[in-house]
Amino acid sequence: MIIRAKVVVTMDGPPIENGAVAISGDRILEVGKFADVTKKYSTEEIVDLSEQALLPGLINAHCHLDYTCLHGKIPRQKSFTDWIQAINAEKAKLSPKDYVRSINEGFTEAKRFGTTTIANLTAFPELVSKVQAPIRTWWFAELIDVRDPSRANEIVDLAAEQLKPQKHWGLAPHTPFTASANLYRRCEEIARRENILLTTHLAESSEEMSMFQDAKGPLYEFLKEIGRDMSDCGRGTPSAHFRIIEGNRPCLLVHVNELTKTGFDLLTKMKIKSSIVHCPRSHEYFGHSSFQYDKLRDLGFNICLGTDSLASNDDLSLLAELRAFQKVFPDVSPEDILKMVTVNPARALQQENALGKIRAGFAADLVALPITKSTSVFEEIIAFNGAVTWSMLEGRI
């Protein structure tokens, strides 16, 4: 099959006007000028996308589809801790069936907006076998042991067993304030043994920083009240967990909004410069401190974007995330911004030789959307508001 478009945005060199992509099975055979590709591969099946841009399928580096059904249920709260309590109250009303429905609805929405690969955290690894993911999915088990740290190993091992049958899976110790140091350690052990990825929320809110550095603030008080061992707080450093995730295994660090000098020093020392996932609209919803894009990129981190969940966002459109990012960082080139939902997350998922670009041998995951001028194609893609008009996953339209 040959697909022709007004412009093919390969993310692997300059965009190709009047370009074409030849597909065989679930792979890309060739990409180039329409005339050259048709000369090389004679086929009866030509899909002409006419006045559209064809680009690699988008990759969402951080999402919680569990909470799709909480869209609009949690108004902005005074503090991050209030939001945690509000979402806990909403979660208490949901049954396993509700969660399965919520995950399925989330998949449909993500796909509609051009996402073909997603790094999805689920608090319910036992439900994953009940879901037929319509896009390429990395299932991460979100793990919390704040109420029972003596069960850390058991919690991790059970989740690993539940996710093992999945093609792509990983572990997500939730965050240093809900997951014990032992739970982080066990996740690292399993990640090494199974050769899987890790992801974790880190330094998301100023309340997390006050808790770890100064042993005070609303998050500190809340967690102390529910019985968390607070002996790792008040030592003037961000969190001992920084050291645990110091870079022995590649990890997707999510948020990293609130960084003091010590936090930066710890990141600077990390052996493997992991990926950092910024969620622009969720960041705006909570009103966190400015994301330090330039500094983190200059340290060598691979910056990706994610939507987070609909409990703190309006929809699962990655293009809307690009616009939100561009509003805050107008000096970053539109091409570099688009890389944060294609090339960069492909690298974060260790798929830099298979996803995120239109290149021979890569997976045939493609999306298209209408454009008017091909001279400013990256700007037009970022400005596109709505569902994509065409998509292909693993060679199937």
Ligand SMILES: [Zn+2]
């Ligand atoms: Zn999250």
